[in-house]
Amino acid sequence: MSSQVVICVTGIDLPIGQAIKKRLEASNCLVQGVQSEHLNLATDALVREFRKLEKSHYIINAAELTDLEKAEKHPDLAYQYNVRSCEAVIEVAKDWGAAVLHLSSFQVFDGQKKNPYISANKGRPINAYGRTKLQSEELLQTGLEKHLILRLGWLLHTGEEGWMVECMRQWLADTPVSCLSDVELAPTAVEDVARVVDAIIKQLNCGISVWGIYHYASAEAVSHEELTRAIYYQAYGQDAPQNLLLSRHMDNAALNYVLPKNGVLGCIKLRNTFGIKQLPWRRYLPAMVEELVDRGMVKSGSAAMSDEAETTVNR
Numbered sequence: 001m002s003s004q005v006v007i008c009v010t011g012i013d014l015p016i017g018q019a020i021k022k023r024l025e026a027s028n029c030l031v032q033g034v035q036s037e038h039l040n041l042a043t044d045a046l047v048r049e050f051r052k053l054e055k056s057h058y059i060i061n062a063a064e065l066t067d068l069e070k071a072e073k074h075p076d077l078a079y080q081y082n083v084r085s086c087e088a089v090i091e092v093a094k095d096w097g098a099a100v101l102h103l104s105s106f107q108v109f110d111g112q113k114k115n116p117y118i119s120a121n122k123g124r125p126i127n128a129y130g131r132t133k134l135q136s137e138e139l140l141q142t143g144l145e146k147h148l149i150l151r152l153g154w155l156l157h158t159g160e161e162g163w164m165v166e167c168m169r170q171w172l173a174d175t176p177v178s179c180l181s182d183v184e185l186a187p188t189a190v191e192d193v194a195r196v197v198d199a200i201i202k203q204l205n206c207g208i209s210v211w212g213i214y215h216y217a218s219a220e221a222v223s224h225e226e227l228t229r230a231i232y233y234q235a236y237g238q239d240a241p242q243n244l245l246l247s248r249h250m251d252n253a254a255l256n257y258v259l260p261k262n263g264v265l266g267c268i269k270l271r272n273t274f275g276i277k278q279l280p281w282r283r284y285l286p287a288m289v290e291e292l293v294d295r296g297m298v299k300s301g302s303a304a305m306s307d308e309a310e311t312t313v314n315r
Helices: 015-026 036-040 043-051 068-073 075-096 128-143 163-172 190-204 224-236 268-274 281-294 307-313
Strands: 006-010 030-034 058-061 099-105 147-152 177-180 212-216 245-248
Touching: 006 015, 015 030, 015 190, 030 036, 030 043, 036 043, 036 075, 043 075, 058 075, 058 190, 068 075, 068 128, 075 099, 075 128, 099 128, 099 190, 128 147, 147 190, 163 177, 163 224, 163 281, 177 224, 190 268, 190 281, 212 268, 224 245, 224 281
Parallel strands: 006 030, 006 058, 058 099, 099 147, 147 212, 177 245
Antiparallel strands: none
C-alpha cells in the first residue's frame, strides 16, 4: 500500500469490532470507530459522531443488535440499531467517498432450503433480527454503489452478552442448556471473520470492482446440539455430567425466538472471487474456552483444556 488506509469500524467496542480492529492494525491500517452505544442515536446525531472522525476509505459496518430475544421483544429497537444506523452509514460513506463492507447474517433466510444457501438466494427471514438485517442489506443495495455485503454464519466469541458466555453462566450455575438437534449451523469465530475482512480490504484497495453479496462461515457445519456439546466438552471434559445438556427440537425448545433450521452458507463465490479459503471453527475453540477459564466462567477443577477434551474437539 502506497499510503495508509483509514478504516472506520462501527461497533468497534464489540467482540467482532475488536477482532477486526486488531487484525487491520496488524496490516498497518489506521483504524477508528463508532461505539455501539451511539447506534441508538437519531440518524443526524449518529452522522455527527461519524464526522468527528478522520475521513475514511472504508466503513466496516459491524455494529448491530445481536440479542435475538431482545430483538424479538423490542422490534423497534432492533430496527433502530440494525436499519436506521445503516442510513447514517450510507450518508457518511457518500460524504467521504468511502466504500462500505456490511456484515450481515445467515438469519436473513428461513432455513427451509435443503442445501447450503448461496448469495443469489432470496432472503425470507423468520425472526425480528433477520428481518432488520435484510432491510439493512436492501438499504445498501439501493442507496450506495460501492458496497459489499458479507453474510456470516453463527458467530462464536467470548463477549459478555454472547451465546457462549450465556452457556457458561448456565453451566456454572448447574443449569441445563438447551441443545437444538434439528438446527444446522455454520459456526464462525469472530477472529476468522477478521481474517476474511482483512483479506477483502487488501484486495479492494488494489482497485478491483467486485461489489455485491458474499457468504462466509468457518468450515464444518454442525447441529446446534453438536456445537453446544463441543463447547461443553472443551470446558469440562468427556466425563462431565450429561444432565446439563438438554436435547430439544426448535419447535419445543421454549425459546422466545426462532432460528432457521438450515443456517449453512455456501462460500464458493467468496473463494472464487477473493481466493479466501474457509478455516475450521474448531481451531479457534480451545483459545476461546481457555480465555473463559481465565475469567472464572468455568468451575475450577474442571477438565477444561485437558488433552482429552482438546483432542476430541479438534478431531
